[in-house]
Amino acid sequence: LNQETSSAQTVPVSYNLNDWQKGYRSLRDECAYWIDEIEGEVPIDLNGTLFRNGPGLLDIGGRRIHHPFDGDGMVCAFSFRNGRAHFRNRYVQTQGYLEEQQAEKILYRGVFGTQKPGGWLANFLDLRLKNIANTNIIYWGDKLLALWEAAEPHRLDPQTLETIGIDYLDGVLQPGSAFAAHPRIDPACQFDQGEPCLVNFAIKPGLSSRITIYELNAAGKVVRQHAHAVPGFAFMHDFAITPNYCIFFQAPMSFNPMPYLLGLKGAGQCLQVRKQPTQIVIIPRNGTDPVQFIPVDAGFVFHHANAFEQDGHLYIDSICYATLPDIEPDEDYLQVKFETLDPGQLWRFQVNPQTQTVDRQLIDPRCCEFPVVHPSQVGRPYRYLYVGAAHAPVGNAPLQALLKLDWQTGEQKLWSAAPRGFVGEPQFVARHNSTAEDEGWLLTLVFNAETERSELVILDARHLQPVAILRLKHHVPYGLHGFFTPQ
Numbered sequence: 217l218n219q220e221t222s223s224a225q226t227v228p229v230s231y232n233l234n235d236w237q238k239g240y241r242s243l244r245d246e247c248a249y250w251i252d253e254i255e256g257e258v259p260i261d262l263n264g265t266l267f268r269n270g271p272g273l274l275d276i277g278g279r280r281i282h283h284p285f286d287g288d289g290m291v292c293a294f295s296f297r298n299g300r301a302h303f304r305n306r307y308v309q310t311q312g313y314l315e316e317q318q319a320e321k322i323l324y325r326g327v328f329g330t331q332k333p334g335g336w337l338a339n340f341l342d343l344r345l346k347n348i349a350n351t352n353i354i355y356w357g358d359k360l361l362a363l364w365e366a367a368e369p370h371r372l373d374p375q376t377l378e379t380i381g382i383d384y385l386d387g388v389l390q391p392g393s394a395f396a397a398h399p400r401i402d403p404a405c406q407f408d409q410g411e412p413c414l415v416n417f418a419i420k421p422g423l424s425s426r427i428t429i430y431e432l433n434a435a436g437k438v439v440r441q442h443a444h445a446v447p448g449f450a451f452m453h454d455f456a457i458t459p460n461y462c463i464f465f466q467a468p469m470s471f472n473p474m475p476y477l478l479g480l481k482g483a484g485q486c487l488q489v490r491k492q493p494t495q496i497v498i499i500p501r502n503g504t505d506p507v508q509f510i511p512v513d514a515g516f517v518f519h520h521a522n523a524f525e526q527d528g529h530l531y532i533d534s535i536c537y538a539t540l541p542d543i544e545p546d547e548d549y550l551q552v553k554f555e556t557l558d559p560g561q562l563w564r565f566q567v568n569p570q571t572q573t574v575d576r577q578l579i580d581p582r583c584c585e586f587p588v589v590h591p592s593q594v595g596r597p598y599r600y601l602y603v604g605a606a607h608a609p610v611g612n613a614p615l616q617a618l619l620k621l622d623w624q625t626g627e628q629k630l631w632s633a634a635p636r637g638f639v640g641e642p643q644f645v646a647r648h649n650s651t652a653e654d655e656g657w658l659l660t661l662v663f664n665a666e667t668e669r670s671e672l673v674i675l676d677a678r679h680l681q682p683v684a685i686l687r688l689k690h691h692v693p694y695g696l697h698g699f700f701t702p703q
């Protein structure tokens with residue numbers, strides 16, 4: 217263990233920055249193979265496919281992109297059948313990806329600061345968005361969709377990962393429509409006779425912003441849709457659902473588009489979180505009751521873990537940042553000084569809709585991100601939360617561990633891949649016919665800096681102990697979100 221201490225926190229550093237940096241190299245190869253380096257055993261009753269998405273290219277035509285969130289989407293599929301595991305990865309063949317690979321150079325600006333070569337003049341007034349399809353991937357209604365929140369979904373073939381094309385949800389979306397990268401699946405929708413449905417949203421930001429809610433039935437058809445104006449600029453990456461509500465945290469943002477228009481910065485670099493209360497925006501899913509806005513000090517939230525209704529209150533569990541770092545044009549994301557940034561931390565918010573007041577509680581100071589719960593507990597009271605976490609209990613650091621929290625007993629379990637492992641989002645997969653909420657597995661992709669390759673780690677969710685480590689033949693750049701389907 218590297219025992220250096222930082223000035224900000226007197227916590228032993230559990231990682232080496234050089235190790236962490238190696239997880240952000242492009243993976244150009246597209247592969248398909250049976251995984252044969254396996255430590256432990258793939259559970260025989262783990263059947264299905266884990267899809268995951270994330271930036272695959274960190275450089276184009278010999279030039280680095282400015283931030284990983286600007287990287288072209290590359291989808292991985294891990295298929296589990298009778299104790300065997302198959303890996304496949306493929307780029308989403310977006311128009312921008314194809315054009316840039318053909319030209320062997322950057323042809324589009326990125327939201328997070330990637331610029332075309334040639335300085336500000338080459339970027340001046342180029343306001344096109346490159347739909348990079350890099351944030352999430354879902355399998356719903358027989359469609360595999362790669363998502364990026366500022367544009368339309370791309371449909372892929374679930375077997376080959378070949379790109380079929382942009383998907384307009386049978387004509388519901390228009391060219392240029394957004395469709396967020398954070399759908400939630402209501403496991404038993406009261407509007408659909410208890411069948412599961414997928415709830416997602418789209419945001420049109422502006423001086424006043426517009427949120428559209430889409431609900432898709434199990435066949436993938438949009439069965440409910442309603443739109444709402446929210447005052448002020450809205451950049452909301454995720455939301456939470458309960459049986460009756462969609463819940464958003466709207467941080468107070470200022471957006472100064474000048475540097476973007478002039479070709480000096482990406483649109484996302486022109487956003488700033490103001491030191492004012494966040495609005496909790498509560499949109500009734502029936503589409504007719506009034507929207508409520510309740511202020512609370514919450515900082516900025518990318519991801520919510522879950523929400524539920526209980527005893528006349530609304531509970532929301534979220535990962536909050538006191539401040540967000542600016543992505544400066546002359547800054548290198550690989551040189552990030554983790555210890556100088558505010559960590560993401562788990563908070564619970566309890567909303568009283570009668571009094572329009574909120575109580576909030578910091579659950580744990582540990583830096584964490586990418587929360588998940590059992591799919592049948594989405595929007596319901598739940599017992600277990602799983603989240604990527606830092607190895608150290610305080611301070612900001614890369615994710616090297618998984619944390620399991622038991623809300624009932626307060627007990628925590630930690631599994632750590634430190635000092636040389638770096639984890640991604642965990643996925644919870646329930647065992648077939650399981651009864652206990654933690655009966656199943658957690659799947660996460662770990663970058664191992666020692667081998668400079670990635671490995672899929674399967675943990676028993678009850679004990680948070682690995683049951684199998686599946687070593688890939690190469691690394692996979694740190695990714696964003698994934699989805700498990702039993703198919």
Ligand code: 3ON
Pocket residue numbers: 285286327350351364365366421451453483484487518519585615694695696
């Ligand atoms: O002007 C607006 C501003 C804006 C930011 C309009 C807009 C819609 C174009 C826009 C675009 C937003 C986009 C495209 C956001 C994309 C976000 C993204 C790709 C990823 C977000 C990831 C969040 C987190 C917390 C990641 C954490 C990662 C780790 C802990 C390490 O791997």
Ligand code: FE
Pocket residue numbers: 398453454518519696697
């Ligand atoms: Fe996300």
